[in-house]
Amino acid sequence: MLRSLKHFLRESWLLIAASFFFGLLIAATNAALSPRIEMNKVTKLTSLAAGLLTDAKRFVPLAEPVEVKTRGGKTEPVAVYKAVAGDEVVGWVFKVVGSGFADKIELVAAVDGPFEKLAGFDVLASNETPGFGDQIKEMSFREQFMGAPADRFTLVSTGSRQEIDSTIVAISGATVSSTAVVEAMNLYLPQIKEQLQQKGLIGDGN
Amino acid sequence: MATNPEGQMGLYGDAVVNGLWRENPVLRMILGMCPTLAVTAALKPALTMGLCVIFVLVCSNIMVSLMRKGLRPHVRILMFTLTISTFVTIADLFLRAYVPKMSEALGPYVPLIIVNCIIIWRAEARASKSGLLVSVVDALAMGAGFTLALSILAVIREILGTGKLFEIQILPTTFPAWAAMGMPVGAFLTFGFVLGAMNVITRNRS
Numbered sequence: 001m002l003r004s005l006k007h008f009l010r011e012s013w014l015l016i017a018a019s020f021f022f023g024l025l026i027a028a029t030n031a032a033l034s035p036r037i038e039m040n041k042v043t044k045l046t047s048l049a050a051g052l053l054t055d056a057k058r059f060v061p062l063a064e065p066v067e068v069k070t071r072g073g074k075t076e077p078v079a080v081y082k083a084v085a086g087d088e089v090v091g092w093v094f095k096v097v098g099s100g101f102a103d104k105i106e107l108v109a110a111v112d113g114p115f116e117k118l119a120g121f122d123v124l125a126s127n128e129t130p131g132f133g134d135q136i137k138e139m140s141f142r143e144q145f146m147g148a149p150a151d152r153f154t155l156v157s158t159g160s161r162q163e164i165d166s167t168i169v170a171i172s173g174a175t176v177s178s179t180a181v182v183e184a185m186n187l188y189l190p191q192i193k194e195q196l197q198q199k200g201l202i203g204d205g206n
Numbered sequence: 207m208a209t210n211p212e213g214q215m216g217l218y219g220d221a222v223v224n225g226l227w228r229e230n231p232v233l234r235m236i237l238g239m240c241p242t243l244a245v246t247a248a249l250k251p252a253l254t255m256g257l258c259v260i261f262v263l264v265c266s267n268i269m270v271s272l273m274r275k276g277l278r279p280h281v282r283i284l285m286f287t288l289t290i291s292t293f294v295t296i297a298d299l300f301l302r303a304y305v306p307k308m309s310e311a312l313g314p315y316v317p318l319i320i321v322n323c324i325i326i327w328r329a330e331a332r333a334s335k336s337g338l339l340v341s342v343v344d345a346l347a348m349g350a351g352f353t354l355a356l357s358i359l360a361v362i363r364e365i366l367g368t369g370k371l372f373e374i375q376i377l378p379t380t381f382p383a384w385a386a387m388g389m390p391v392g393a394f395l396t397f398g399f400v401l402g403a404m405n406v407i408t409r410n411r412s
Contacts, residue, residue: 011278011280011281012278012281013276014273014276014277014278014281014285015281015284015285015288018269018273018285018288018289019288022288022289022292025292025296026292026295026296029295029296029299029300030299033299033300033302033303036303036304037299037302037303037306040302040303040306044306125310127313127314
């Protein structure tokens with residue numbers, strides 16, 4: 001027993017020591033750079049949101065936590081930003097995450113002040129197939145959401161993209177990516193709306 | 207043990223000539239094809255990729271050279287991969303923190319440096335058998351050779367594809383930009399022509 005332990009240590013001490021050292025090196029670098037990386041993400045999110053809510057002058061993060069229950073049953077915190085112009089709340093902005101064809105799809109969604117209509121969405125990060133799934137970035141797909149009710153959407157394979165309602169026409173050849181966007185919206189919008197209502201930040205719709 | 211300064215200088219000189227010409231990783235050894243074809247549509251991403259590879263090559267060669275006496279044959283490749291992946295992660299974090307747009311443009315090709323054959327080749331062929339200084343010179347030369355090759359391809363593709371280089375108009379505005387040069391077909395064609403030119407030069411010299 002002692003002999004085999006000695007043999008194991010003799011053969012692998014460098015690997016064990018190097019693993020600890022490299023792990024510490026990555027952890028230290030990550031700790032030093034992650035605030036800046038997070039700040040870059042927030043800057044990108046708010047700059048994309050500014051394109052969706054053109055009246056907004058600034059985006060204020062909500063102090064109260066908002067959480068979304070994912071399909072896997074986990075509860076994840078969502079950073080929600082209040083879009084403000086002067087004293088008026090002109091909208092709400094938050095990150096929406098869906099499960100795409102190749103990887104996670106990260107979107108920024110913007111809704112109007114009363115949380116009734118979706119101002120639209122833009123793509124924060126996506127590794128969808130060029131020419132197919134990455135068409136979710138194109139205006140022809142995204143404009144279906146602009147002004148649509150901020151509630152649940154239904155994905156259909158054919159129809160008119162000009163009609164702005166809760167029906168979304170999928171991208172031909174990219175059903176998985178289209179479904180990912182619609183399912184992510186359906187997951188996030190009702191839950192965030194409900195929590196903002198509970199916090200008294202928006203009306204209850206009655 | 208007495209050192210031979212001329213022999214040492216010859217070793218460094220050889221490393222430099224090998225990296226830049228005789229064993230150029232891209233143009234002679236045909237290694238690192240994935241970034242060579244994927245990030246050379248423009249000069250900026252090509253140079254960024256080159257700098258990342260130089261950073262990873264130098265750091266991994268230093269670590270492997272320092273650890274070489276303790277390396278056991280059966281964990282050798284595991285140690286190389288561990289070392290390389292650590293420095294690739296650090297390079298990726300730095301890009302995401304300081305040049306987020308370039309990090310997005312390079313996409314998965316920075317993390318893919320982990321499986322770049324050039325780095326593991328130099329770790330195995332040079333750093334695991336040589337002293338620190340020779341390993342560093344070798345890494346710098348091979349990295350410079352890689353960057354030079356990527357830059358040659360990127361300059362040709364960017365000028366013919368857009369008429370510009372670094373946003374500066376190079377070709378007359380009447381020149382019709384060849385859009386195909388920015389696509390994968392342009393990468394393969396340019397690489398083929400550059401390899402052909404290399405073969406002609408080599409044949410004439412010999």
